[in-house]
Amino acid sequence: MKHFRKLSVPYFIWCIIFILIPLVLIILYAFTNGGNDVKTLNFTLDNFARIFDETYIKVFAKSLLLGVLTTAICFVMGYPLAYIISKQDDSIQDMLIMAVTIPTWINMVIRTYAWINLLSDNGIINGLLGLLGIDPVTMMYTNFSVVLGLVCNLVPFMIIPIHTSLRKMDPSLTEAAMDLGADPVQTFIRVIFKLSMPGVINGIIMVFLMAISSFVIPRLLGGGQFVLIGNLIEQQFVSVGDWNFGSAISTILAVLILIAMRLMKKMDASPMDEA
Amino acid sequence: MKKKSSVLSKIYIILCFAFFYLPIIVTVIFSFNSSKSLSKFTGFSLRWYAALIQNNEMMSAVYVSVTIAILATVFSTFLGTITAIGLSRQRKVLKNAILTMNDVPILNPDIVTAIGWMLLFSSLGFNKGYLTMLLAHIGFSTPFVITSVYPKVRSLDPNLANAAMDLGATPYQALTKVIIPMIQPGIFAGALLAFTMSFDDFVISYFVTGNGVKNISIVVYNMTKRINPTINALSAIVVLLIILVLIGMRISRKTGAGEKVRGGKLVAVIIAAALVLVMLGGRAGISGTTSKRELRVYNAGEYVDPELLTEFEEEFDCKVIYETFESNEMLYTKILAGDTYDILIPSDYMIERLIDEDYLQPVDWSLISNADAINPDVLDRDYDPGNVYSVPYFWGSVGILYDTTVVDEEDLADGWDLLMNKKYAGNLYMYDSERDSFMIALKALGYSMNTADPDEIHEAYEWLVRQGQTMDVVYAGDDVIDNMISGNKAIAVVYSGDGAYIMAENEDLEFFEPEQGTNIWCDAMVITKDCQNTDLAHEYIDFFLREDVAARNTVYIGYSTAVLSVYESMQEEDFAGISAFTPRVDYEKDEVFHNQSTAVKKMFSELWTMVKSK
Numbered sequence: 103m104k105h106f107r108k109l110s111v112p113y114f115i116w117c118i119i120f121i122l123i124p125l126v127l128i129i130l131y132a133f134t135n136g137g138n139d140v141k142t143l144n145f146t147l148d149n150f151a152r153i154f155d156e157t158y159i160k161v162f163a164k165s166l167l168l169g170v171l172t173t174a175i176c177f178v179m180g181y182p183l184a185y186i187i188s189k190q191d192d193s194i195q196d197m198l199i200m201a202v203t204i205p206t207w208i209n210m211v212i213r214t215y216a217w218i219n220l221l222s223d224n225g226i227i228n229g230l231l232g233l234l235g236i237d238p239v240t241m242m243y244t245n246f247s248v249v250l251g252l253v254c255n256l257v258p259f260m261i262i263p264i265h266t267s268l269r270k271m272d273p274s275l276t277e278a279a280m281d282l283g284a285d286p287v288q289t290f291i292r293v294i295f296k297l298s299m300p301g302v303i304n305g306i307i308m309v310f311l312m313a314i315s316s317f318v319i320p321r322l323l324g325g326g327q328f329v330l331i332g333n334l335i336e337q338q339f340v341s342v343g344d345w346n347f348g349s350a351i352s353t354i355l356a357v358l359i360l361i362a363m364r365l366m367k368k369m370d371a372s373p374m375d376e377a
Numbered sequence: 378m379k380k381k382s383s384v385l386s387k388i389y390i391i392l393c394f395a396f397f398y399l400p401i402i403v404t405v406i407f408s409f410n411s412s413k414s415l416s417k418f419t420g421f422s423l424r425w426y427a428a429l430i431q432n433n434e435m436m437s438a439v440y441v442s443v444t445i446a447i448l449a450t451v452f453s454t455f456l457g458t459i460t461a462i463g464l465s466r467q468r469k470v471l472k473n474a475i476l477t478m479n480d481v482p483i484l485n486p487d488i489v490t491a492i493g494w495m496l497l498f499s500s501l502g503f504n505k506g507y508l509t510m511l512l513a514h515i516g517f518s519t520p521f522v523i524t525s526v527y528p529k530v531r532s533l534d535p536n537l538a539n540a541a542m543d544l545g546a547t548p549y550q551a552l553t554k555v556i557i558p559m560i561q562p563g564i565f566a567g568a569l570l571a572f573t574m575s576f577d578d579f580v581i582s583y584f585v586t587g588n589g590v591k592n593i594s595i596v597v598y599n600m601t602k603r604i605n606p607t608i609n610a611l612s613a614i615v616v617l618l619i620i621l622v623l624i625g626m627r628i629s630r631k632t633g634a635g636e637k638v639r640g641g642k643l644v645a646v647i648i649a650a651a652l653v654l655v656m657l658g659g660r661a662g663i664s665g666t667t668s669k670r671e672l673r674v675y676n677a678g679e680y681v682d683p684e685l686l687t688e689f690e691e692e693f694d695c696k697v698i699y700e701t702f703e704s705n706e707m708l709y710t711k712i713l714a715g716d717t718y719d720i721l722i723p724s725d726y727m728i729e730r731l732i733d734e735d736y737l738q739p740v741d742w743s744l745i746s747n748a749d750a751i752n753p754d755v756l757d758r759d760y761d762p763g764n765v766y767s768v769p770y771f772w773g774s775v776g777i778l779y780d781t782t783v784v785d786e787e788d789l790a791d792g793w794d795l796l797m798n799k800k801y802a803g804n805l806y807m808y809d810s811e812r813d814s815f816m817i818a819l820k821a822l823g824y825s826m827n828t829a830d831p832d833e834i835h836e837a838y839e840w841l842v843r844q845g846q847t848m849d850v851v852y853a854g855d856d857v858i859d860n861m862i863s864g865n866k867a868i869a870v871v872y873s874g875d876g877a878y879i880m881a882e883n884e885d886l887e888f889f890e891p892e893q894g895t896n897i898w899c900d901a902m903v904i905t906k907d908c909q910n911t912d913l914a915h916e917y918i919d920f921f922l923r924e925d926v927a928a929r930n931t932v933y934i935g936y937s938t939a940v941l942s943v944y945e946s947m948q949e950e951d952f953a954g955i956s957a958f959t960p961r962v963d964y965e966k967d968e969v970f971h972n973q974s975t976a977v978k979k980m981f982s983e984l985w986t987m988v989k990s991k
Contacts, residue, residue, distance in 0.1 A: 110463030117478040124493025186386040216400035266566040300528035315486035326809030326852025341706045342982045352489045
């Protein structure tokens, strides 16, 4: 059993240098108020107290809501697609997964400008509606445009992990379930869906995290009034230069997410994980 | 039954892909646009493809993006895969420690990771550039590989490898012949995610790079003021290339046998190609050192005619390492982290701050032979009295751009209060910057834009809240430029230089500066304390004050130049009839921004967040 154990050692060292040390720095900033200079440390909890202002609570709530909504839509849209793809021939599967990913290789700003172009009041979609005699619909700078932009950008991160866990699933498992009298719906829920849970959880976590910390898409498609946690943190680090407060916000965010991830992973406590 | 469901699933696939590719199709169409707009198609042309090929900055960015993405994918896939395999056999404590740390880069917003690594590399004394960017990309890609591969490893029967070894396989054979093939889909997915994350990353790359090494995203983000279809042309080519590669792979797979060998070969070919590219790039001098004199310039994005840089290099037999920033605050953050440059080109209030914090050295005016060419109107301003440290580059004001076909001429008398006129509710863009928005409110109320009086600032805050609630305002960033060119709304607050650029593209627009007073800004060239070649730095400054150079630079950028003769002649030539090119001077109510204390800055940012989230 001990074979291959050493294989994870290099990354452990890497983690300490590239993850642990910067993390300690951020936490240090969060609990001090010496400005950007680490030498003048001054322990304080003020940075955390500030977050409980109504304004920031609102920002948190809005981000979480938007994150949940985006993740839900990505899941509802992505799962069937991943499932359909996993039923194709092997080589076609690779092609389709590549095809899902390729749009994300085009720069995000450029893709978002394309959406502005499609959605604005005198944009392409309204132009087409006009030809059909329908009055222009305001789509830009709404929740709709922001969620649409986020979903289009993030859905590949839902599809890829789900597809990975659906792929190469032993078909005899489904057959066995059917033979034992399960109807297709039962087979799907009890066998297929359950076995794809690791992928589903990975997808949900990735999409949710990227959605709540995104700031380019909300800013371009929602306008500056779309203040989300991502913007707030960026603003503190760059334009205000208040690294202490920025660190405090991201520490809280990280703790919230870690709790959520623990809960999600509990749902996936598979019996095979006994090592 | 079976037939029906497969038709349904085909329709579903088609619908989904239509949604994914809609923005890509639009991007490709606009790469053939004859005008600069990304949203108004005026005619077919190939000019942006020509521009792309001539754009050295973009071409070297393509090189950096592609090679970094390939190398980071290869390294992180390798590292992530062996780690995931090792983890399944690891002791519980260590395993949990690694898995928890592994989650951190995924769950931290990019900016936090970026600042952390920037500080790390600076404190370790790394020379920032290609290598630091590659390390960072491996750093944030590996966690995605591990999260993709580890579940697959976990679902393997642990006895498989043991069985193989019992049957005489060496551990290495057990690994490559048994384990790896079983977890291959996970590895494939991880590699795909790693490549995707790396190829489109901006924030982390920006903060960990240096010495002029830029990827595509950095170039695009810093050109947001002058965004144009060159980048669409690039995207179109990328799409085409990817499709060709995919078709090629499909053909080779159909004709050849032995898929696994082929897969291994493919990886080897990709790695070899990447290495060759890296070496060629080093030869071409992207990161290589030369015996020539070097000058490190840090300027705002799209704020110089690149041909002029090349001419400067040839004339003075030197190498310019040119980097760009998106905002003054970005510049400050990089300087604070210890990045060194010779010449910076920030704005007034940032220059004041850099002087106060002792980052700059005085300009030796005896070395500036073209000093007399500078417009006296932009000299001796409050941010640097007597121009001890700074040489003006471009300058302008902040004003209101309006659509003459929509806005009544007489409403303009309201000045900034035009932005409160309900007639235009839902039809205006504010500028998404707390400093500029508070400037407007303070001026509308008759106060100084540099006030630190909490009562006045609060009154301004209420003005902005009232505006936000009654006017249905959109707070836009640099996207306002493209939006106004396309005529999406009738009114926008803009910098005069951007106003001039927009007016040149959309004839319905006019620009005015309210009588309540506005912000007069100036961007100037300064020399840092760290400057390693002060002679060359002065030569650079002097070069950009030359009449012919300033003229070409002005035509390229479109802002009001500090060189008086050029400024005057341009009003008759390239910028005739464009009022935004000639900002107001010598008006008593106009002011220059001063550097704010941290306390005031915090107050502004807090109130601004409240204004926007009301």
